[in-house]
Amino acid sequence: MSRHKPQELSSHELLARIGLSEAHPFDLLDDEPLEGPRGDPGAVLRARYQSLVQSQPFTPGQLVAWKPGLKNKRVPRYGQPAVVIEVLETPVLDREDEAGSTYFREPLDVVLGLLWDEGPARGEFVTFYYDSRRFRATDEEG
Template structure:
């Protein structure tokens, strides 16, 4: 015996079944405020990231720092991990990447940071790199800032 096919349900019949088929009720469905554009949220996020990038901290050699949320643009240090300030350059070096499409093109590098690698053949080695200091904030563990603390 072949199963019986049900008649397809029209949108009007569906609205009737759920109690919204009355023409006087239908306009109420359209009275909602329009949804915010996803571009509004994107624009707000862009402004917040810009403001975070422009909020400067004054660092000194020996300070522990970490990436500001959402501003990490390099592999190291890892998110939430500290690095120690080795030097603050008076005049930033401009990244020498010659590709204008690179995120590093002419990036102002004004901090020299040191950190331990936790992986690969250089695991445990203390290495230093140059970074854009605008992307960093004081490192904190458990909510309190650490400055000038020994490693």
């Protein structure tokens, strides 16, 4: 049997591996309630629902970004543009098995391309499937 010496990681490398960094900070202890106008979280829920169900048609080549409050994946970041590669006629359902997951049976109906912005692959063009209801157009040209 050979012994394998574990690779030593700096605290910055460890945080980056689990998705935390200075560039992408998350407050893991943030448990304060969300508050909307006049302290009404219900108003926030209704506004986010309206934003989610208000869809707009996308075309290949069009630039899009997350709608405020509807980002449910790590990339792209808020404000980072993505380009529409393909709009699927029939959505692919996320195959996440756990019903408690935010991705469980999520209808993925648009393929977006973006520039990877970290690590050795920085600047590479990558594509991912998303739920188009969570995005808004950021330009008028397609």
